[in-house]
Amino acid sequence: MRIFEEMAKYGHEQVHFLQHRGTGLKGIVAIHDTTLGPALGGCRMRPYETEEEALFDVLRLSRGMTYKCGVVDVDNGGGKAVLIGDPNQDKSPELFRVFGRYVQGLGGRFYTGTDMGTTPQDFVHAKRESSCFVGLPVEYGGSGNTAVPTALGVFEAIKATAMWLWGSTELTGRRFAVQGVGKVGALVVQHLVEAGGAVYVTDVSQPNLDAVVTATPGEQLLGVVGPEEIYGLDVDVFVPCALGAILNDETIYELRCAAVVGSANNQLLDMEKHGAMLAERGILYAPDYLANAGGLIQVADELQGYVPERVLAKTKAIYDMLLQVYAFSAEREIPTWLAADRLVEQRIEQVKDLKAVWVQKAR
Known part of the structure; x- marks a missing residue:
């Protein structure tokens, strides 16, 4: 390399x-x-x-963090x-x-x-x-488990996606395919089930699967499937919560869903190519670095003095931020990943400009 x-x-x-x-x-x-x-x-x-x-x-991960910090307006790169x-x-x-x-x-x-x-x-x-x-x-002295706000942010992103697609945040009767039920995915499943949704789940870890099966009401657990089966299920939303680069030449053509919203980082193997493929298939994509930003919001808050109520408010604001991205995407007729990138890049340029004003550093 x-x-x-x-x-x-x-x-x-x-x-x-x-x-x-x-x-x-x-x-x-x-x-x-x-x-x-x-x-x-x-x-x-x-x-x-x-x-x-x-x-x-x-x-790839570090680049995604710049955009994640930018999209939720924290003072970090x-x-x-x-x-x-x-x-x-x-x-x-x-x-x-x-x-x-x-x-x-x-x-x-x-x-x-x-x-x-x-x-x-x-x-x-x-x-x-x-x-x-x-x-x-x-x-x-820390703020605790970052999986909690991460999962909440994904749930808010799913609700925003439902509002954009179907005009309501009501998830009762909606079907979800959750890929990965570890420390974040299991909590996402819990949110979805509590909101009335039904889930398919997969994971390479049997203990993770056993824990989710035990915690999920039978009527809302549609099935436990193999790692390769999860892509082709007939669901409303595909929810990737494991490794990245899972949206690629092969898997995108298998999807039978209206949207992709999950916590995994760098879900698109190639942002431009595979973002376009999703758009061509009419599948709405929630930019991953926004959907999964809850954990980042929590740890960034520690650097200025952790306030749980502030973290909760900023995490719930992922709902409005994602609707803004969807609207910007539709208005400019560009893919959602590019819409999010451009909004972040605008903010970075604005910060560069304001930092042109010199200040005396504290001694």
Whole structure:
């Protein structure tokens, strides 16, 4: 992979490669854009098969964080960290303490916390070495489980999509295919069921499936299906809550739904190509970085003094933001992902302009 070409392609400022022999730490931190403020984004841990796969993931994820921060109007730019390893085997307190020291060495340009494969408890160790960690457990001074606002934001996005398509937020009798029922997906299922919806579910983890099946009333659980079956189900909304890049040349033609709204990051393998394919099929796409922004809203709030009521209000505002994106998309006759991008880019340019006014830094 030509790293500088990839950085130029996505518009990145910095990419840092981390290694520590004693703990086995191998990781990458990507800082995309700091126009709006210090970069903010989670730390993911996965057993990536190649270094190129890890780099591809962190570049796409960090770019998405810039747009996520912009669309919900927080004073942060986009960044992301990935750790290469099996989260079930390769973690240790010392590994996360070393990671904390590397993050501290970035001088406040990057704040991070939990993501796929990591937990708030992991960063209790990292916090001992750095002040640049957010989303810790409440007992350690953090704001708690970010899956809660993330799932609520997805639910608000689903309601906004229902209003746009069908003129009502009523979900009773609506059918949903939920891909991934981990810490966020399971809560999304709970919201949908409480609102009267019925769900198909899939996950590669049997314990995740068992927990959701146990918690879901039988009449509202339409079925547990295999990972490949989830795409072709006849539903109102496809809800991806697992890995990204799942909307691609093959899967888009399988979809039998009116809309895609979920928490997974970077759902479109290729934004332009696959966003256009969804539009051509008449499938409404909720830009993922807006639908899943609830967790980001919570951890960004920690940086200014966590206020739960403020987080709740901003997370519920995802409903109105998404309707604005849909309206802008229809007005300009452009795909929804591009409409969201342009609204964010307008804000970034406005912030660049206002920062042209010089102020004396506090000493």
